[in-house]
Amino acid sequence: MARQGRGRDLIQIYETMLRIRLFEERVIRSYPGQEMKTPVHLCVGQEAVAAGVCRNLTDKDYVFTNHRCHGHCLAKGMSMSSILAELYGKRTGCCKGKSGSMHLSDPDRGILATSAIVGGNIPVAVGAALSLKFRKSRNIAVVFFGDGAVDEGAFYESLNFSALKKLPVLFVCENNFYATNSPQKARQPVDNIFKRGGIFGIKGFRCDGNDAVEVFDLSKGLIEKIRKGSGPYLMECRTYRWKGHVGPDCDFEKGCRPKYELDGWVRKCPVKRLEDKLSRKGLLTGSGAEKMRVKIEREISKAENFAKRSRFPNTGELYEDVYWKG
Amino acid sequence: MPWTEVAVERTISSRSPDKNAAGRVLSYRDALREALGQALKRDPGVFIMGEGVDDPAGVFGSTAGLREEFPSRVLDTPIAENGLTGFAVGAALAGMRPVLVHMRMDFLPLSFDQILNHAAKLCYMSGGRSHVPLVIRAVIGRGWGSAAQHSQSLQAMFMQMPGIKVVAPSSAYDAKGLLLSSIADGNPVIFIEHRWLYDVKGGVPKKEYLVPIGKGVVRRTGKDVTVVAVSLMVNEAVEAAKELKDGGIDIEIIDPRSLVPFDEKIVVDSVKKTGRLVIADMGWRSGGAAEIILGRIHDRIRRYLKADVQIVALPDTPTPASHRLEKAFYKNSGDIAKAARKAYGLRKK
Numbered sequence: 001m002a003r004q005g006r007g008r009d010l011i012q013i014y015e016t017m018l019r020i021r022l023f024e025e026r027v028i029r030s031y032p033g034q035e036m037k038t039p040v041h042l043c044v045g046q047e048a049v050a051a052g053v054c055r056n057l058t059d060k061d062y063v064f065t066n067h068r069c070h071g072h073c074l075a076k077g078m079s080m081s082s083i084l085a086e087l088y089g090k091r092t093g094c095c096k097g098k099s100g101s102m103h104l105s106d107p108d109r110g111i112l113a114t115s116a117i118v119g120g121n122i123p124v125a126v127g128a129a130l131s132l133k134f135r136k137s138r139n140i141a142v143v144f145f146g147d148g149a150v151d152e153g154a155f156y157e158s159l160n161f162s163a164l165k166k167l168p169v170l171f172v173c174e175n176n177f178y179a180t181n182s183p184q185k186a187r188q189p190v191d192n193i194f195k196r197g198g199i200f201g202i203k204g205f206r207c208d209g210n211d212a213v214e215v216f217d218l219s220k221g222l223i224e225k226i227r228k229g230s231g232p233y234l235m236e237c238r239t240y241r242w243k244g245h246v247g248p249d250c251d252f253e254k255g256c257r258p259k260y261e262l263d264g265w266v267r268k269c270p271v272k273r274l275e276d277k278l279s280r281k282g283l284l285t286g287s288g289a290e291k292m293r294v295k296i297e298r299e300i301s302k303a304e305n306f307a308k309r310s311r312f313p314n315t316g317e318l319y320e321d322v323y324w325k326g
Numbered sequence: 327m328p329w330t331e332v333a334v335e336r337t338i339s340s341r342s343p344d345k346n347a348a349g350r351v352l353s354y355r356d357a358l359r360e361a362l363g364q365a366l367k368r369d370p371g372v373f374i375m376g377e378g379v380d381d382p383a384g385v386f387g388s389t390a391g392l393r394e395e396f397p398s399r400v401l402d403t404p405i406a407e408n409g410l411t412g413f414a415v416g417a418a419l420a421g422m423r424p425v426l427v428h429m430r431m432d433f434l435p436l437s438f439d440q441i442l443n444h445a446a447k448l449c450y451m452s453g454g455r456s457h458v459p460l461v462i463r464a465v466i467g468r469g470w471g472s473a474a475q476h477s478q479s480l481q482a483m484f485m486q487m488p489g490i491k492v493v494a495p496s497s498a499y500d501a502k503g504l505l506l507s508s509i510a511d512g513n514p515v516i517f518i519e520h521r522w523l524y525d526v527k528g529g530v531p532k533k534e535y536l537v538p539i540g541k542g543v544v545r546r547t548g549k550d551v552t553v554v555a556v557s558l559m560v561n562e563a564v565e566a567a568k569e570l571k572d573g574g575i576d577i578e579i580i581d582p583r584s585l586v587p588f589d590e591k592i593v594v595d596s597v598k599k600t601g602r603l604v605i606a607d608m609g610w611r612s613g614g615a616a617e618i619i620l621g622r623i624h625d626r627i628r629r630y631l632k633a634d635v636q637i638v639a640l641p642d643t644p645t646p647a648s649h650r651l652e653k654a655f656y657k658n659s660g661d662i663a664k665a666a667r668k669a670y671g672l673r674k675k
Contacts, residue, residue: 062420096453103451112419112456117443123409124444127416127424134373134398134422141416154439157409164404321454322488324512 007283009055013212014274014284016051019296020071021271023080026300027070027087028248035308036087038100043071045210045242048270049174050075052215053142053235056223059110062132062141064125067102067116068174068241072144077109080303090310097313098321118179119145119152122171126158129169129232140168140226148179150193159232163200166231170222171197173236174209180245181256194236202232209237210270213277240265352530354495354523357502358388362425364534365509366396369423372509373399375414376427376463385427386465386524407433411440411462415514418460419448423509431464431518432478445514446489460514461505466557466608467521468656473647479608479640481556482615484516485586491539492585494518496560498528500583503537511539520558520608542589544596548578551666552596552603555579556615559606559638565659566666575670577604585615593619594626601632602669606662611639636665 024044030036043050046068054063054075065072073083078094086093087101094106102116112128115121125143132139149155150173162169173193177184184191194204205222207214215237222233242262244251252259278284352360365372374389380402384390393400403410407428414424428434434441441462449457466479484492491513495501501519508515545560546567555563560581567577578596582589597603605616616637624635638657646655 064416094453095451095455098453099451103447105452105456107452107455112416113444113448113452115444117439120412120439120443123412123440124416124419126409127413127418128420129416130413131417131420131422134371134417141420154408154412157404157406158412160404161406161409161413321450321452323491324449324454324457324459326457326512 007281009216010213010274010278011283013051013055013216014278015292015296016055016075017047017212017271017274018292020047020050020074022293022296023074023300024070026304028243030304031248037089038087038102039246040087040101040248041068041246042243042248043068043241045265045270046174046176046239047071048212048215048274049172049209049237049239050144052212053170053172053219055216056220057110057142058139059108060139062110062112062125062128062139064112064121064128064141064143065114066118066121066145066149068146069102069104069114073104073106073111073114076111078104078106078111080299081306082106084303084307085310088307088310089312090307091313091317092306092310096317096321119149119154121145122149122158123154126162126167126169129162129167130165132168133165138227140170140223142170142172144172144174146179147173147175147177147184147193148187149173150196151179151187156196159197159200159202159234162232163197163202166229168226168229169232170219170226171232171234172219173234175236175238176241178241178245178257181251194234197232197234202234204234204236206236206238209239210265210268210273212270212274239270242266350530350532351527352498354498354501354519354526354528355387357498357530358505358519359390359392360530361502361505362389362392363395365425365506366392366399368534371421372423372425373401373417374425374427375401375403375410377403377405378429379427385429386521388519388524389427407436408440411437412444414460415440415445415448415458418458419456423459425461425463425509427463429465430476431466431480432475434462434464434480441484441490441514442487446487449513450489457512458514459512461508461517462514463517463519465519465521468608468645469652471647471649471652472645474644477645479518481516481518481585481607482609482613482618485615485618489514490586491515492518493539493583494557494585495583496523496557496581498526498530500537502530503535504539504583506534507536507539510536515539518557522558523561526561537583539584540587540589542580542582542592544592545579545581546577548576548600550576550600550602551578551669552593552600553577553579553606553662553666554593554603554619555581555606555662556585557608559608559662562657562659563606563662566662569659569663570666573667575666577666582619585619588619588622590623590626593623597627598630601630603627603631604636604638604662604665604669606638606657606665609639610642611637612642614639633669633671636669638662638665
């Protein structure tokens with residue numbers, strides 16, 4: 001295995017993607033047990049964006065995400081135990097059972113807020129970037145949002161202000177072509193999300209969001225520029241969610257999407273693609289990949305046991321943390 | 327944080343805060359300006375943002391000249407209310423202490439998403455690991471044909487959002503002390519200022535001091551009727567007290583100073599003594615601040631009540647522009663006096 005340089009990055013990215021994939025698959029398997037009583041918005045199929053971008057970040061960089069947040073949180077280094085316990089509504093969850101799946105956060109890992117209001121976290125990320133600028137920090141803020149979020153005014157208000165103040169923020173649109181069940185073409189007259197910062201002077205780039213290498217390389221270049229004071233950039237990563245908008249099932253059988261569309265994207269599986277690329281380059285062997293998988297499955301099982309065995313919050317905790325007491 | 331260095335002034339007089347003034351008299355607007363200047367000086371994490379905060383008028387004078395003194399931390403902004411609130415929320419989450427200024431409270435509904443879904447909830451949703459130390463100054467006012475979109479007192483809407491504090495100072499002393507407290511607070515605070523109060527003068531110490539949020543004050547002691555008055559209505563109640571005294575009714579005026587948290591005890595103690603209650607607010611009657619206050623304390627006061635509680639609040643119509651209609655719409659000292667007489671069981675003179 002590659003110990004340094006880009007090869008090492010790619011192997012790390014692969015491992016992160018596999019962690020996200022296997023984590024989500026475990027959620028899918030466990031969900032019907034009805035112990036996780038929280039709506040889950042799964043990111044199976046979209047792993048490359050989270051893993052590719054976050055590989056370029058440190059704990060001191062901020063990540064803001066949305067209801068489809070598991071992948072970003074894992075890629076940013078959150079522990080599986082704290083996430084799963086939160087999904088199970090337990091006191092040991094990252095947010096003491098107050099967040100569920102849609103509001104995961106971990107300030108120690110730079111995940112300051114996760115919003116289930118589409119587009120709601122875009123200005124919040126810009127504000128965090130403003131704070132970094134005030135402090136003359138080299139760190140940056142990254143916000144992940146879907147194509148639905150660019151329907152919102154908050155997106156444009158954020159582009160305008162961040163360009164005006166040259167803020168260190170990377171806007172990452174994961175265009176999976178659906179907002180709930182509305183296809184992009186039913187909501188947007190032109191398929192040009194990456195160009196939408198242009199009127200504010202923000203350069204935008206489009207990439208194949210299922211190609212982790214492309215996501216990594218593009219974001220790496222942009223993040224380096226942002227750290228040097230370039231101001232904001234916008235990335236549109238074209239990808240696809242394999243599961244329905246919410247819940248562990250696919251939705252094509254309900255007529256939400258055509259089956260052939262899903263099949264086409266499954267053939268472009270980002271995890272498989274990177275695995276193939278790494279093995280072609282001799283960076284990853286079949287047994288190496290298998291070892292990784294076993295290790296991750298063990299980690300997930302441990303996290304799941306922890307989550308299931310953890311205690312629920314006391315009902316008195318209902319009233320805690322409404323106001324900051326510090 | 328620098329704010330921990332400020333000793334909270336817990337010994338504030340429960341009668342007239344102006345007695346603490348050490349002789350120096352300042353207007354409400356200058357008290358606000360002084361508080362902002364001192365906060366900016368004390369803490370490099372404090373910054374002010376909002377449309378026109380750096381212009382010569384300086385938000386009715388309350389931010390005038392601050393840009394010259396703190397050029398990088400007094401930010402004029404685009405007119406993007408929801409975005410701005412989000413920017414302030416994010417900056418606060420990341421360790422700053424923003425003060426966001428709106429020249430009209432009517433603009434806040436544009437930022438409800440950020441206030442209600444984000445600022446108010448992030449501490450709770452994070453299990454107390456994150457918090458949003460944000461102050462939103464919202465100016466309310468009335469009169470001169472300001473009409474339906476430049477006049478609204480929307481405090482009740484914010485009182486319904488757990489996670490937010492709502493503050494409404496009525497004196498120059500409280501304006502400074504409560505603004506400094508709001509900036510020092512770790513929570514989102516809606517800080518309500520009435521335009522008609524900007525010229526009101528009172529004793530204001532030069533030093534920094536904090537008026538605790540959630541502690542009401544008795545503005546006038548009286549034995550017959552308790553009048554809880556919010557913001558400008560405190561001044562109207564003081565006028566009403568003079569009129570009523572001639573008629574033999576002695577009202578006690580309570581200024582809650584903050585609506586969330588609300589000092590229930592000071593009101594309950596007063597009603598125990600008087601047995602009669604009038605609540606005067608500048609917002610609408612239905613579901614308004616006065617009804618919310620009454621709802622909160624009713625169980626605790628009903629056994630002391632000798633008469634029905636009277637509410638002085640706006641009729642449930644949008645604000646009209648015509649001077650003649652405005653006169654019928656707004657409430658003043660005469661309405662408070664009328665309500666007090668009714669509570670006292672006397673017919674109108």
